[in-house]
Amino acid sequence: MIVVILMMVGLYMVMSRFNLVKKLIGLTIFQTSLFLLYISLGRIDEGTAPIIDASKDYAYSNPLPHVLILTAIVVGVATTALGLALVLRINDAFGTIEEDEVLLEKRRDYSQHKGGEG
Amino acid sequence: MSIITYNLPALVVALPLLMAAVIALIPSRRVAWVLTLMTVISVTFAAYGNALMTIGASVSYELGGWPPPWGIEFITDGASRVMAIIIASLSLVSTLYAKPLIEKEIHLDDIPRTYAAWLLTIGGMMGLVMTADAFNLFVFLEISSLSAVTLVAMGAGVDRRALMAAFNYLIIGAIGATFYVIGVGFCYAVTGTLNMADLATRLPEATSAPVVVGLAFMATGMMVKAAAFPVHMWLPAAYSYAPSAVSSLLSAVATKAAIYVLARILFTVFGGLEDVTGLIMTWVLIPLSILAMFAGTILAIFEHDLKKMLAQSSIAQIGYITLALGIGTTATVTAGFIHMVNHAMIKGGLFMAVGALAVTLGRRANLASITGLGRAMPITTSALLVCGFSLIGLPLTAGFISKIYLISALLDEGQGVITALVLLSSALSVVYLWKMIEVMWMRPAPEGTKIQENPWMYGPVWVLAVANIIFGVYATPVVALARDAAMALMGGGA
Known part of the structure; x- marks a missing residue:
């Protein structure tokens, strides 16, 4: 349940916010919901940490999803880092990190290009 | 088999990834380029060698010696063979x-790192297939x-709009990839395996809602990456504001790799x-x-900027390929695969030619700035013409074969209606190519001077034109x- 809520919150944030940093935050929330989804897959009721103890008969949680999601978290960190780096460069180039203002600036670029060549 | 030939499937992936780390540290841009070129040549040899050694067979390679259902498996079958060859050659x-393009368009300090990212892209796509x-x-x-x-x-060194294009590409791409992983999670939950062949055998036994949801998520995610129609929005901006060399690499192979994965999901995993x-x-x-x-x-047709025009036409060409997959007969x-190969040569060539024009002009190539270039730069523009004809599908070009x-x-x-629609849209594609040809060849050059053409630029373009x-x-x-x-995809092996 919480997975679905986080997923929708994240996706909505990515689509509805104009602020680029907020978009990235939304993306991170969206990815976090994925991590939770995988981790919940590995859980077994009454399960314990998967360290084999031959003397007792435990139910073990499945460790594989956790390992997979470790990889996905690394990918998520790389994505966020690259996104933030781009936001920094966008701020340098356009002087703003609001998407609608960047679009205005872009339009100015476009008309300058047209005017210069027309 | 010797150790090298045995490990070829891993080498085509590992070599560019390892060399990327080395090249990122090299200060000299000349050495960086030479090393990049050597790496790519080795990868090409490895991909061809691997293809030749495994012709007609499906060979599995166990990474780290772990047997497939547990360990990660690399597979060389008909489908990954053709993709590896396209990616390596292009x-x-x-x-x-x-x-020459990277040196003109990218800040000098960034060049070695650019080559590192270049190799990472190639290695990543190789791994993908x-x-x-x-x-x-x-x-x-x-x-x-x-x-x-x-x-x-x-x-961004040439046009700051590249930054915004890259940001949107990142966000949309990350969402697509996350969708794909969600789908994998659903399939893993019902089957307990991640190996594709294993999934293919276990999924039919587990027919239930999670499988359908998983398929939907995976297919949607890959369609985003492949720039299929309603989720293609990142592509035109990303390809047209990227440095020219990058546009040609990405347009030739990046979306193809994603389409290949889509095919693999639809026909192998959920076969x-x-x-x-x-x-x-x-x-x-x-x-x-x-x-x-x-x-x-x-x-x-309504686009003035040449790179954007080509990027929009890529959307249409991807449409042909996904249509072919959608009908789903052998x-x-x-x-579809023929068109993937041919379109890689066509669009690679077109983007290269347009990039060469833009760099020579020193500004973006649009219908106004290329006026009369047919006479001023005959070698580059005639290669452009050949690739353009191939795009429309004139006889004696590769595009004709795909059509x-x-x-x-x-x-x-018996898909008469769809055939008519395919023909109609290829007829429409004549319109935008004609606009390009008309301003290049039919109008006098404004300054009338002959421009010195750089063989390093038109050489590779001509390689692709001749290949076409x-x-x-x-x-x-x-x-x-x-x-x-x-x-290989439809038969589930061989």
Whole structure:
């Protein structure tokens, strides 16, 4: 349940916010919901940490999803880092990190290009 | 088998990834380029060698010696063979072409790192096509797309709009990849395996809601990456503001790798669930592909900027390929793979030619700035012309072969209406090419001076132009490879 809520919150944030940093935050929330989804897959009721103890008969949680999601978290960190780096460069180039203002600036670029060549 | 030949499938992936780390540290841009070129040449040899050694067979490679259902498996079958060959060949030509353009368009300090990202993109895509593990595929997907985003952002040296294009590419790409992983999670939950062949055998037994949801998520995610119609929004901006060398590499191979994965999901992983995949193909893939064919072509007609025009036309061409996959018979999938090979040569060549024009002009190539260039730069523009003819599908060019195979496969299926639509949209594509040809050749050059053309730039363009003609006249190898690919995907092996 919480997975679905986080997923929708994240996706909505990515689509509805104009602020680029907020978009990235939304993306991170969206990815976090994925991590939770995988981790919940590995859980077994009454399960314990998967360290084999031959003397007792435990139910073990499945460790594989956790390992997979470790990889996905690394990918998520790389994505966020690259996104933030781009936001920094966008701020340098356009002087703003609001998407609608960047679009205005872009339009100015476009008309300058047209005017210069027309 | 010797140790090298045995490990070829791993080498095509590991070599560019390792060399990327080395090249990022090299201060000299000349050494960086030479090393990049050497790496790509080795990868090309490895990909061809691997293809030759495994012809007609499906060879599995166990990474780290772990047997497949547990360990990660690399597979060389018909489909990954043809993809590895396309990626290697086009990367080689693009790398040859990249040097003068990258030096002009990218800040000097960034050049070695650009080559590092370049190799990461190539290595990531190679991994994408070689791997037979659903989760491993996601990792390679993200390696290639994060480095592709970096490459697109390098275009900021010429045009700051590249940054925004890269940011959107990153966000949309990350959402697509996350969708894919969600789908993998659902499939893993019901089958307990991530190996594609294993999934293919276990999924039909577990027919239930999670499988359908998983398929929907995976297919949607890959359609985002492949720039299929309604989720293609990142592509035109990303390809047109990227540095010219990058546009040619990405347009030639990046979306193809994603389409290949889509095919693999639909036909191999979910091959046993034909009722479900059939539903997706008939009601989602085919209508969207037809919309893509028209939307891309019509947007290209109204576009003034050449790179954007080509990017829009890529949307339409991707539409042809996904349409071929959507019909889903061996013949149409063969046609789809033929078009993947040919379109890689066509669009690679076109983007290279336009990039060469833009760099020579020192500004963006649009219909106004290329006026009269047909006479001022005859060598580059005539290569552009050849690739353009191939795009429309004139006889004696590679594009003709793809159209013929696609149309005859469609007619065999009794899809008269779709065939007519395909023909109509290719007729429309004449319009935007004609606009280009008209301003280049039919109008006098404004200054009338002859521009010195750089053989480093037009050489690779001509390589692709000649390839377009060769494979237009002698199409047997391409067709054989594509048929192999279709058989491997549809037959579930060999």
